[in-house]
Amino acid sequence: MPITEFIADLFNPDLAFLPKALLIAVMSSVVCGVVGCYVVLRGMAFIGDAVAHAVFPGLAVAFVLQGSLVLGGAVAGIVTALLIAVFAQRRRIKEDSLIGVFFVAAFALGIVIISQAPGYAGSLQQFLFGSITGIPDRDLYTVGFTGLAILAVLFLLHKELVAVSLDRESARSVGLPVFWLDIVLYVLVTLAVVISLQTIGNILVLALLITPAAAARLLTDRLGVMMLLAPVIGGGSALVGLYLSWSYDLPVGGTVVLVATGVFLLAWVFAPRHGLLARRRREPAGEPHRESDGTPESQVTPVSAEVDERPMG
């Protein structure tokens, strides 16, 4: 399908769900791209996955009660994230094990709840793999405002979140509330996941968090640039993915994720400094960490000279 036809469909009043789906997909991908930078840099990918599972019982309850899916998912995700953070304070069991316990339990609870609702199989598939139809108008606003709120909090707490990510002990020693900053980040990840569920689906939402940010990390060594590139890659993938999905009648979540994965693979090969080709080209020049920079550290003084200069004792 040519682009012009896709654009015409976007403005076709009979296909009103299409522009709504596009808007939600792009907005949530942009937000996930920014939040995902922290998820990738802190090695929290497992937490992102877990949150995606954890929101499921909330969605199920909201579905059964005919309430707002975004709200239900957010409540369930945040409650579980808080449980993890609290349990993780006692270091007897490691965080990743706790996550394994709680988030999968939440997912199991979701399946049990939703099995009680009529129309179970169809709605389950919608939750798991996303859908572009049947998005209520109010979800558009919920996603928009939630997304803006997430970005605002990230912007306001940027330097604190960076300091905690760099080195927790030092952050604690200068008086930063490390525990609360962790909670804030978990909650932001949860919200970003929840607003993306509608179009991408529960299983694939992790890709929106990780893939664009990981691709951006390959393309730059500057955090600010990375946090701009990731949402551009995410939003672009959502746009292209929805177009392909509409043209070839493919599932939207899967197509969006595959486009983002394509971008990641391109970055992995062609990235200017960290790409496969750039590394190949550099290899004969020597190991990157030992570049000579004119400081005397890289020169090893002969042992005899060392002893002459600094007699022991």
Place this chain on the structure above:
Amino acid sequence: MTALAVHDLDVDLGGRPVLRGVRLHVDPGELVGLIGPNGAGKTTLLRAVLGLIRIRSGQVLVDGVPSRPGRCAIGYVPQRHEFAWEFPISVQEAVLSGRTGRIGLLRRPGAADWRATAEAIDRVRLGDLRRRPVAELSGGQRQRVLVARALASQPALLLLDEPFTGLDMPTQELLGELFTGLAAEGTPLLMTTHDLIGAMDACSRLVLLNRRVIAEGKPAELRDPQLWMRTFGISERSPLLRLVGVDTAAVAAASSEGTG
């Protein structure tokens, strides 16, 4: 005034006594080395000074005030592996992050913060590398970034946790010179180290610690091998005694004379 004064400090970890009756002081102009075997409580002592763990009894005064996280009177230089070096930021951004607590919530760094950052970078002589990603630094350069980050908060005292570990000799020497220079310029330092030779050479005073303070004094004053043997739990034949230049032969001769 004393930069750091520790009075009769007792610390328990998980119900077990780790530190008992520790007395310690660091004065302006001093580089004090904290020496002891693994499990002696060196890092615990640093964490207690930072106010990061509850103390059972005793007192920690930094510039005359009880220590509490967030006062920013202490600059902390953790072991290098504590820092996320793969994070995509430059040297100067990493150093600036040391002022996060000072800048305060919801505020952006101002002129004073950038000035302090630039000064800290100059003091550790990383000016040429200020824009380089931290991932591309060598071990010694990384250590200097951590020192600069701590200095950026303009602390009354620097605490360093094993700054020499894993570095080659020339790098250790450069860092040692940096530390003595900082001490002379007015920032007192307390550092833990396993590098005994470096410590004997660079430190103005040493504290031998094993759960409690076994001895403290200028390196030249710590000539009694018994002190080192008690601190490290070693015999009089240990090569460590020769390493720190304590005269074991004389002791052996004296003891054989006593028995014979």
